[in-house]
Amino acid sequence: MNKKELVTLAENWFAGQDWKPFKFQKDTWDAYLQKKNGLLNAPTGSGKTFALWIPIVLEYIRKNPDYTTKHKSGLKAVWITPLRALSVEIEQAASRFAEEMGTQFTVGIRTGDTPQKERAAQKKSMPDLLITTPESLHLLLSSKNYKKQFKNLNAIVIDEWHELLGSKRGVQVELALSRLKTISKDLRIWGISATIGNLEQAREVLLGPNSEALKNSVMIKADLKKKIEVRSIIPDKMEKFPWRGHLGLHLIDEVVPIIKNSRTTLLFTNTRSQCEIWFQKLLAKYPELAGEIAMHHGSINKETRLWVEQAIRNESLKAVVCTSSLDLGVDFAPVETIVQIGGPKGVARFLQRAGRSGHQPGKVSLIYFLPTHAIELIEASALQKAVEKKAVEDRIPYLMSFDVLVQYLNTLAVSDGFYPKEIFPEVASTFCFQGITEEEWQWILNFITKGSQSLQAYDEYKKVEIEEDGKFRINDRGVAMRHRLQIGTIVSDAMLSVKYMKGGYIGTIEEWFISKLNPGDSFTFAGRTLELVRIKNMQVLVRKSQKKNSKIPSWQGGRMTFSAQMSELLREEMYEASKKTNRGTSRELRSLKPILERQKKESIIPNSQEFLIETFKTREGFHAVFYPFEGRFVHEALASLLAYRISLLSPISFSIAFNDYGFELLSDQEIDMQQVIDNNLFSEEYLMDDLYKSLNATEMARRKFRDIAVIAGLVFTGYPNKLVKSKHLQSNSQLLFSVFRDYEEDNLLYQQAFRETFEHQLEEGRLRLVLERIAEQNIVWRKCEKPTPFSFPIITDRLREKLSSEKLEDRIRRMLQQFED
Template sequence: MTNREQLYEIADNWFAAQDWKPFPFQKQTWKAFLQGKHGLLNAPTGSGKTYALWFPIVLNYIKNNPEYRTKHKKGLKAIWITPLRALSQEIKQSAERVTADLGTQMTVGIRSGDTSTKERAQQKKQMPDLLITTPESLQLLLATKGYDKIFKDCAAIVVDEWHELLGTKRGVQMELGLSRLRALSKKIRIWGISATIGNLEEAREVLLGPTSQALENSVMIKANLKKKITVKSIIPKEMETFPWRGHLGLRLLEDVVPVINNSKTTLLFTNTRSQCEIWFQKLLEKHPEYAGEIAMHHGSINKETRVWVENAIRDGSLKAVVCTSSLDLGVDFAPVETVVQIGGPKGVARFLQRAGRSGHRPGKESLIYFLPTHAIELIEASALQRAVQQRAVEDRMPYLNSFDVLLQYLTTLAISNGFYPHEIFHEIKQTFCYQAVTEEQWQWLLNFLVMGSQSLQSYDEYKKVEIEEDGLFKVNNRGIAMRHRFQIGTIVGDANLTVRYQKGGYIGSIEEYFVSKLTRGDVFTFAGRNLEFIRIKEMQVHVKNSSKKTSKVPAWAGGRMTLSAQMSKLLREELYTANQDRKHQSKEIRSLDHIFKRQRRESIVPNPDEFLIETFKTRDGYHHIFYPFEGRFVHEAMGSLLGYRISLLSPITFSLAFNDYGFEMLSDKEIDMQQVLDNNLFTTDYMLDDLQKSLNSTEMARRKFRDIAVISGMVFTGYPNKGIKMKHLQSNSQLLFDVFRDYEADNLLFQQAFTETFEHQLEEGRLRLALERIATQTIVWKACDQVTPFSFPLITDRLSREKLSSEKLADRIKRMTAILMKK
């Protein structure tokens, strides 16, 4: 037996050989791990967190196998979970360095969607000692017969980037996987690694289970590495007084060029994949000298290209990469000097994460430039500066009672070894997500697996699981098992179609909803190329290269982002400084001085105790604009709620538009605003009832239900390359939805669709808080003569969404601006 001091010495010597010195947090983690504790390590990327946990895992093996240099005991010893496949290679390299340098014979393997069939078959025969995998692949292992033998000697599981999984269904999937592994291997240690979030304590509780013994025997280790983050805003030399959305971004392209030229490598983060495509194209168009020196990276580009880009960043051969959040996480790129954020990142945590990509070494300063896509976004930039100083970061709210994920998990267990309900019920009750599941609900879920639901009993396809004589729940039908394995996972997007050249080269994947709008011969830009659409064949989009210029860029559903609660609060505080003395203002707020002056001429810039409503008339009709500054999802709900309440006073129809700052109701007759104020329409009384009536919440729940039906396995999405078209999926899940609504309203999956709609999509909690805040403010209603600078982004946003007449949007907006400036 090697004692602990000797083990630390092995580690210290290794660090000394690299000319490094271990950080206190790394030593604390080694110590806690070797004492048999579980824990959550809170450390920023690029701080050496990987070595904080690989080391004790290997040292623990050395301790238990004194003859480790000559005799090797095969079998799985530790699992490292990463939410992003892109990170696997790097984690593997770190692990291999440690195992090889310390003279062990441990093997390291990766298992993810990118792993070849051949390698999987080898792993089936002999698991690597250390396995790096994703939440989905872990579930696939649990779907393998005899999985209990694979995991029985596993001594550790590390969940990396836990803050990314928390508050998602993948996180719930992880909670279930951990509950099973705890039962299989008595000596397993569970560790999570998380960047800073507001609710770290709760994050640890979700990871380890609120009532588990693991939580009692656990630690929270914080790497207090003071990292200096500098935010610089790129402030345009001349700014329009009437800023509009999505336009100023590219106008500042030339301001980015010196930033790129003065840095070794620059990452340019965009919020959406389509914006990423446009920026990449325009940079090359204006600066052909960058050809071969700049690249693009987002989640829909094929794997080879992504890996090539990641390696090129590492060896410093690229000047710049235009990317999306696909490069947000943990990838350790030492040479990146500078990060540019294009447009508001909508959340503090995301911004800090991206800033940390530059100066990616402990103790190095991180430099991030903020480039606004319209002038008012400079308020966001200023708010981010403050957030960086205060280290104000969002909470991630965990899910409760996700029955769809639970049904998928139970089916997974039933297709491998089968399960006994009383054992599994005891295990899932220890997870955070299912701590409150009742006996009655559990019985409902078991019945659902065996018989389908009440109203589907006569259909055999919903009867998946059989109960054997000793009470074991088991799937014996190979077809059911095969279909289930194809569908394990909780990420349900629009159906993805692969994009290929007619001659067969694979380019990437785009969503069906974009392709459905294309006709033969249309040209769109994707993965940095102009492609002509030929046809769709078997879930594949066939294309050829085109020399035509185009403005069509695929949009992905993931592109809709909203301000977090934390960010909205900071934004409001920042905006209120516009009315203070100049010496209390940031340079961003000062640079917007002419906009605020114009805004005051037409209306007001609100103070903290004021809530602003503006009304005016244009050739489009009567505009009624409200400014809660709460983010677009809250505005979507608040706009519908208010609209419904106004229509009760007098019948009226209007169209709604919303952005992160406010929402607009446009109608062909005027709303009596005094009546709105007198009737206190912003009250939280009857809020849920009114919301359900106003929002066609049934329609929204219907969309949510599609995902729930897929995750729970009621609807099959098709075999690889033979996927089922989205519209069939839609109609299948809609039929089920209608059946449950009419005949079985107490169906747990049907009810879950509504709960999720209100809690996660409409953020009902935030809406309530926003309305409570407005109740304490003085409502200032300004009847304006014309469009104001604050309302301009909202109106132009609506114009860009409506099909405009043949005059181009930009021309129309130029004319509007010219008229406004003359007045």
């Protein structure tokens, strides 16, 4: 069959479903059948699976004219997805088309959830299409004779590439592709990505810079006019001093009518703790919703999550309170409405969540924005403009992730072994390792065979043996098994299983939270109040509890920060709010009039040429509050930097607090702010030196090193049901960190810990840009009588770290009475 006849087959199938293919789908079929690689930029729910699966089947039909009667089994295509939850849907869509075209194509799934029996069957006979995750793909590369399995691979599709791109899982994919390109000579590589700011770079990372694959590639964009409607839930009475303590719960009565008037509503929260609280409060205040609402987050057991996803599809639930666990891909056509609780911190995340509703081509996506405190309405206003402009963030790819490279080389050594001369050009062809030097490569090879310079005396670090013909191989079965158990780049705190005494599995919880509880204490989890009975073998054994007071679990890393794009949009809105006239401003900014008027009365609203500093005194001491509007991670670094530089002028110690809008330095003595301004303490000169000293960067790098040590296999996380406790992991990795610091400072993994601390955690690049911006602005210092509306959320954030929620509410009530005068 020629190309035209093949495309007609697909069009006829579409017509049989009463569908009409979109232009982007036909363009993708066309490019694939011309043997092109590419990146498809398409929103979720637009039919992207059929855009790429159909031409894979058509190509098979072209090569096998008698495809209906004869079939040669074996792996022909791999579909990589970042989330296990997406695999079932892809399998259903793929199987349906393959069957209805009369092929004997088989589709299989291989993820962490795949039963052992099914994996064993796959080993004997691979499906034609394998749907898998980056980790499971590397596990396949760690099996003997893996080249034979992948020899006839024609296509590899990486779904949700934007999600993988800015993470070490993306590096895993790059390395796997570099190997598969060599093994499979007729391989086509395609990525599917939602909209990101750096799409061209995303394609380069996927296909490899300067590669033949990149030269023979296309970018296809789905030009679907998706209308997104954003509505803000604005409280009737606007507080003059907004605070962050109540997680938006004061607007719960506004949300319930939205739920009742929609077929299905998803309520997105930013953290799992907030998800648990909202679910509990909704049921407590509106018990009639019992059985109609559910909860979904990553720590709830798989069966419950799958049940919830199915219940959304068949519309047996009115609402689901969820986290980013439902951000990606899972296709829910019945979802009518989205409620975003609190600022989403990024434009892409907001658009992604909005797209979960009206999840069919041509339908309007409706998203409500519920502010957890009044100033978040400025974020809502900024997001309205971002939706109009389609202003979306870049995803920054990782560079020189040596820990992932060490793991990958051990994977190859576990399977059939490797020759460094063959593998080095492949590694150097990836975006991540395009700058790797011969010296660094040699260091990595020494590390996996001898355990680096300072660990040579210890046999446990000599994992790879060099055989007579120069092949690098792991021959020790114990080393091989431990390596396979630890393949992956997602490192979290030790997760404990939560189980009823009588055996029912509920989900997972972090060790650090549960270690604070005593037997008999109760906590809320997965929508239930549970009493801790005991902890045994990494299991939290519980029974149901009737107690009214129970602790809400919190998860480390629960707080997100503003993206650079979001910060810029927020500043633009702030500058808009500083103008004298309210004409042409958004409904959100107009509703904030009481707060903005009060802010102007006590201080100013800075414009684009101004950088605001406020000082005031309370019973707590002397407060200095600074407003860069650049996100909490940047503010954390900036606050420490400034505190350190001020202490060089005169001895003084500070408590530091920060949020996404600004940061506070609190001291028991007054800061000479004029001296701060005159001495140009916002200079970017000596930035790295001062950051090292101010932030205790070594301590931050030490924490970062734990993850690097786990990924590189320097520390072992344990066997299933017998995991190593996180405090032991921490102490093991800290010991290694100290050894490298004292005896081997040129250790690449040690250096990587500092690099990642500055590049990813402290966002050093953004910090420099902030300091450059402040240098060009007029510094406006306002001596205030009392806290201003802008400073109030930062003060209450600091208090919340110290006080229980009841005490905090009382304290804030008293503060409000005092400041309202």
